[in-house]
Amino acid sequence: MDSYGFPDGNICNLLGSRYFHARHDINHSLQMHSSLIRRLSQENELEGHQGCVNTIAWNSTGSLLISGSDDTRMNIWSNNGRKLLHSIDTGHSANIFCTKFIPETSDELVVCGAGDAEVRLFNLSRLSGRGPDDNAIAPSAVYQCHTRRVKKLAVEVGNPNVVWSASEDGTLRQHDFREGASCPPAGSSPQECRNVLLDLRCGAKRSLADPPRQTLALKSCDISASRPHLLLVGGSDAFARLYDRRMLPPLTSCRKRIPPPPCVNYFCPMHLSERGRSGLHLTHVTFSPSGDEVLLSYSGEHVYLMNVNQAGGGAMRYASGDASKLMTFNPILNGLELQPPLSVVYKSSLRFKSNVTSVLEKCRKLVQIAEKCLEGGSNYYDGIEACNEVLDQHCHDIGLAIRHDCLCTRAGLLLKRKWKNDVHMAIRDCYNARRIDSSSFRALYYMSEALSQLGNYKEALEFAVAAQSVAPSNTEIAELVENLQKNLAAAETGKTNKANDGLLRSESRSGRALSLSDILYRSEANSDASQDGPTSEREDSDYDEELELDFETSISGDEGRDVEPNTLHGSLNLRIHRRGDSTRETSYANGSCGSPSSSQNDRMPYQPETVIDMKQRFVGHCNVGTDIKQASFLGQRGEYVASGSDDGRWFIWEKQTGRLIKMLLGDEAVVNCVQCHPFDCVVATSGIDNTIKIWTPTASVPSIVAGGSAGPETSNVLEAMESNQRRLSHNREVIL
Numbered sequence: 001m002d003s004y005g006f007p008d009g010n011i012c013n014l015l016g017s018r019y020f021h022a023r024h025d026i027n028h029s030l031q032m033h034s035s036l037i038r039r040l041s042q043e044n045e046l047e048g049h050q051g052c053v054n055t056i057a058w059n060s061t062g063s064l065l066i067s068g069s070d071d072t073r074m075n076i077w078s079n080n081g082r083k084l085l086h087s088i089d090t091g092h093s094a095n096i097f098c099t100k101f102i103p104e105t106s107d108e109l110v111v112c113g114a115g116d117a118e119v120r121l122f123n124l125s126r127l128s129g130r131g132p133d134d135n136a137i138a139p140s141a142v143y144q145c146h147t148r149r150v151k152k153l154a155v156e157v158g159n160p161n162v163v164w165s166a167s168e169d170g171t172l173r174q175h176d177f178r179e180g181a182s183c184p185p186a187g188s189s190p191q192e193c194r195n196v197l198l199d200l201r202c203g204a205k206r207s208l209a210d211p212p213r214q215t216l217a218l219k220s221c222d223i224s225a226s227r228p229h230l231l232l233v234g235g236s237d238a239f240a241r242l243y244d245r246r247m248l249p250p251l252t253s254c255r256k257r258i259p260p261p262p263c264v265n266y267f268c269p270m271h272l273s274e275r276g277r278s279g280l281h282l283t284h285v286t287f288s289p290s291g292d293e294v295l296l297s298y299s300g301e302h303v304y305l306m307n308v309n310q311a312g313g314g315a316m317r318y319a320s321g322d323a324s325k326l327m328t329f330n331p332i333l334n335g336l337e338l339q340p341p342l343s344v345v346y347k348s349s350l351r352f353k354s355n356v357t358s359v360l361e362k363c364r365k366l367v368q369i370a371e372k373c374l375e376g377g378s379n380y381y382d383g384i385e386a387c388n389e390v391l392d393q394h395c396h397d398i399g400l401a402i403r404h405d406c407l408c409t410r411a412g413l414l415l416k417r418k419w420k421n422d423v424h425m426a427i428r429d430c431y432n433a434r435r436i437d438s439s440s441f442r443a444l445y446y447m448s449e450a451l452s453q454l455g456n457y458k459e460a461l462e463f464a465v466a467a468q469s470v471a472p473s474n475t476e477i478a479e480l481v482e483n484l485q486k487n488l489a490a491a492e493t494g495k496t497n498k499a500n501d502g503l504l505r506s507e508s509r510s511g512r513a514l515s516l517s518d519i520l521y522r523s524e525a526n527s528d529a530s531q532d533g534p535t536s537e538r539e540d541s542d543y544d545e546e547l548e549l550d551f552e553t554s555i556s557g558d559e560g561r562d563v564e565p566n567t568l569h570g571s572l573n574l575r576i577h578r579r580g581d582s583t584r585e586t587s588y589a590n591g592s593c594g595s596p597s598s599s600q601n602d603r604m605p606y607q608p609e610t611v612i613d614m615k616q617r618f619v620g621h622c623n624v625g626t627d628i629k630q631a632s633f634l635g636q637r638g639e640y641v642a643s644g645s646d647d648g649r650w651f652i653w654e655k656q657t658g659r660l661i662k663m664l665l666g667d668e669a670v671v672n673c674v675q676c677h678p679f680d681c682v683v684a685t686s687g688i689d690n691t692i693k694i695w696t697p698t699a700s701v702p703s704i705v706a707g708g709s710a711g712p713e714t715s716n717v718l719e720a721m722e723s724n725q726r727r728l729s730h731n732r733e734v735i736l
Contacts, residue, residue: 032635036681037652037662038702046692048075048084051095053686054628055112055673059101060157062678066110067692068096074112076124079677082694086127088137092116097628098153104160109140109177111163113150119143119165119175143175143183145193145254151628152220156228164231166218170201172233174251194253197245203260204237208273209320211606212260219627220284226291230264230308234282238275239611240267240296242308267294267306269614271424274323283623284630288638295641297631300624300728302421303643305616305655316615320608326431327451329462331438359397363390367402370409380417381718384410385659392616392657400436407433408442415449419619419725426450441470445477448484457488618653620660621645622724626672634676634683642683644671647724650685663705663717666693 030036051070058065064085065077074096076086090096094115102109108125121141148168155163166172174197175183183193200216217236224230234240242265249261272280284297287308296304307316366386373383387410390398398406411429414422427450433443444467451460461484468477618641623629625646634640634652640661642652650671652662667687675684683695704717 031679031681032637032640032676033681034654034661035702036697037634037640038704039697039699040652040662040664040681040683040695041697041699042664042666042693043696043698044082044694046077046082046084046694047690048077048087049073049690049692051690052688053673053690053692054095054097055099056675056684056686056692057100058675058678058684059107060103060678062680062682064101064107065684065692066099066101067686068099068112068114069690070095072096072114074099074110074122076110077692079682086124088122088127090114090120090122091139092118092120094149097149097151098165100153100155100163102160102163103155103157109160111153111155113153113165113167115149117144117146117148117150117167117169119146119150119153119163121163121175121177141175141177141181143173143195144185145173145183145195146171147254148217151218154221154223154231156223157225159228164197164221164223166221166233166235168217168219168235170199170203170215170217170235171196171254172198172200172218172221172231194251196252196254197248198231198233198243198261199252199254199258200233200235200260201257203241204235205239206237207275208239208268208608208611216260217281219282220286222286224287224291225289226287230287230291232285232287232294234285234296236281238268238272238280238282238298240282240285240294240306241265242267242294263609265308266609266611267296268611269304269617270318270323270326270611271421271427272298272301273318273611274320281627283627286630286632288633289636290638293638295631295633297623297629297643299627299629303618303621303631303641304614305618305641306612306614308612316613317610318613319610326427327454327456327459329459329466331466356397359394360402363394363398363402363406366390367406367409370406370413374409374412374416377416380413381721383413384417387413388657388659404433404436404440404443407436408440408446411443411446411450415446415453418453419722420728423450423453425617439466439470441467441474441477444470445480448480452480452484452487455491457484457491460484461488616655616658618643618651618658620653620663620721620724621649621651622647622727624727625670629670629672630674632674632676636679642674642676644674644685644687645724646670646727647720648687649720650674660717660721661704663720664695666695 046065049067049069049071050073053067053069055068056065057067058079063079065079067075067077068090069075072090072092072095074088074090075084076088077083078085088110090112092112092114096112096114098113100111101107102111102121108123109121110124111119111121113119120139120143122137123140124137126140127137143165146165146167146169150165150167152166153163154166161177163175163177164172165175173195175195183195200212200218202214203212203216204214205212206214215236218233219235221231221233224232229245231243231245232240233243241263243261243263247262247264249258252258279300281299282296283299284295286295288294292308294306294308296306298304366389370383370386373379373386387406390406391403391410395403407429411426411433414426414429426446430443430447430450433440434447437443444463448460448463448467451457451463461481464477464481464484468474468481471477618631621643622645623643629644629646631641631643633655634642639655640652641655642650644650644666646669648665648667648669648671649663650666651660652664653660666685667689669688671685671687673684673686677683681697684692685695686692
């Protein structure tokens with residue numbers, strides 16, 4: 001994994017170049033250089049909380065760190081001395097989930113949001129004492145207008161007067177300190193707190209084709225540092241949304257439920273857009289330092305990188321139905337773009353470089369390494385890493401032939417490795433390979449194998465037959481065709497039997513009410529279907545009722561801990577409706593969110609939006625246990641990506657290639673928060689432990705683990721990642 005080199009070059013050469021090139025961004029490059037990241041190890045452990053540390057954030061200069069915890073205290077730490085300066089009893093009655101320094105206030109104003117649905121503002125200049133043990137202070141403002149947990153706060157660079165709060169009640173609110181020091185509790189009369197910037201209580205989508213009709217419980221939000229009018233939110237569905245605050249309607253009160261406003265962009269990996277799984281949701285969204293990219297972290301899924309701007313062909317868009325087009329055989333492919341157009345990639349191909357020949361030779365050797373991994377039936381991960389290096393790092397330097405071979409080889413490796421959604425990545429590679437050569441035997445063969453893994457036997461057979469026509473004497477493809485024909489026949493027989501059984505059960509149920517156990521049985525049966533395996537047809541259901549469950553939990557001992565120990569608290573919302581109830585469906589589609597009194601003439605067919613697709617995926621970690629897990633850019637240039645994990649580790653990847661370059665043990669249970677210092681090579685992490693870990697490049701030996709030191713940290717990296725993948729693929733955990 002460490003044998004491919006790093007694109008940021010030798011740090012000694014970079015240091016020397018400062019004397020000859022007066023480039024202001026050289027220091028930016030030095031902050032998170034690969035040689036420093038690979039030497040990261042734990043330098044310090046900050047003690048001062050009595051509960052899980054759910055949030056950490058640096059001030060603008062990096063001199064202070066703020067944290068919030070289950071103990072409802074907000075701590076201020078000195079970066080210089082690595083010591084606790086203040087510990088504030090916030091008065092919250094539930095876990096603190098988010099904290100921020102307010103910009104341009106000399107770090108005197110701090111704000112926090114918590115599970116009691118409140119946002120509280122404090123002025124540190126009013127502290128009664130100067131030590132951590134004497135810090136009694138009353139809040140300068142208390143905002144009680146949210147009705148559910150406040151999960152994220154956002155501030156605007158240069159704006160000392162406003163903070164934005166995202167809540168699971170489906171609203172994002174704008175709190176202006178100049179307009180008042182308090183806000184009435186939710187439900188008070190009259191409740192006319194006019195601070196709702198985004199009302200997404202009718203904004204969640206089950207899939208791209210479905211209209212928004214459920215509450216989008218917001219989990220995260222961010223404001224672009226380079227373009228502060230851009231606002232990014234993510235919550236209880238698969239789609240992150242980008243809004244331009246200049247185009248949003250005026251602030252409203254929570255009494256008036258309005259249709260979700262149009263957004264500038266939707267973001268979602270294509271293979272997640274049509275799933276319709278109610279459990280799929282975002283835990284964190286963030287802008288890159290430049291504001292040109294966004295990072296999305298999913299519960300039960302991976303971390304994904306997207307481009308913000310479509311200009312210049314940088315962002316790949318897709319529409320409803322495009323995911324199925326990838327799996328449909330066409331002799332000549334349509335114009336669906338899953339990568340920058342080939343004309344863009346190759347118009348500057350073989351650019352003016354003195355080492356073009358050496359780069360091409362390196363790429364050929366990497367492809368040979370990958371092919372040996374595929375043929376040998378082992379080291380699939382290393383083979384995929386080699387292909388990633390070629391396709392992502394040297395895409396401008398290779399020709400079409402090498403690119404085609406590398407795409408096909410990576411597809412085969414992904415199908416062998418079988419990590420979560422590897423099959424969908426293989427389908428993308430096969431599609432892109434067929435854009436180069438539509439009659440490619442390897443692309444057709446691997447596409448057939450991928451569709452077979454998904455249980456799409458009919459489409460798989462079409463690709464297999466096409467591959468057989470290219471290589472009629474190939475015994476391997478002949479065997480695949482025969483197996484697919486058998487599987488397709490068995491699937492058709494099973495479909496017929498299921499329909500007959502459904503008819504009998506329907507007749508037996510006539511004359512009696514449908515029981516809750518009937519519905520729960522069907523819901524459980526559907527949820528147990530493997531995500532990457534054969535899928536059940538909703539049209540074959542025995543009845544048309546649909547079940548939705550919304551269960552919010554709080555468990556002692558984790559980030560959802562409440563007052564009573566060993567007690568599970570929660571609320572269960574059960575909604576059952578018939579698919580044929582078009583009145584309700586259409587009213588949601590028009591944003592009225594359950595107002596069936598609107599006129600039939602006013603209803604318009606729902607037109608699904610176009611969505612920006614992924615450009616990179618980061619795998620190896622596990623995110624299923626908590627819904628506050630972060631994914632962050634590291635450094636001022638954001639060339640590396642980091643995320644916490646449920647196995648107590650945190651991971652660092654190279655942004656461009658998705659290559660894992662560092663894995664560190666950061667918690668006894670779960671790492672939730674990863675925050676990079678604004679200027680120095682320092683990273684702070686926190687999670688279920690009561691402490692905050694500070695990481696600096698102090699290890700004597702560069703390594704993919706913590707300095708190469710002996711002990712559990714040096715255990716097989718691949719084994720740890722495979723264990724995480726098994727947890728992702730068989731996720732049955734309660735999200736806290």
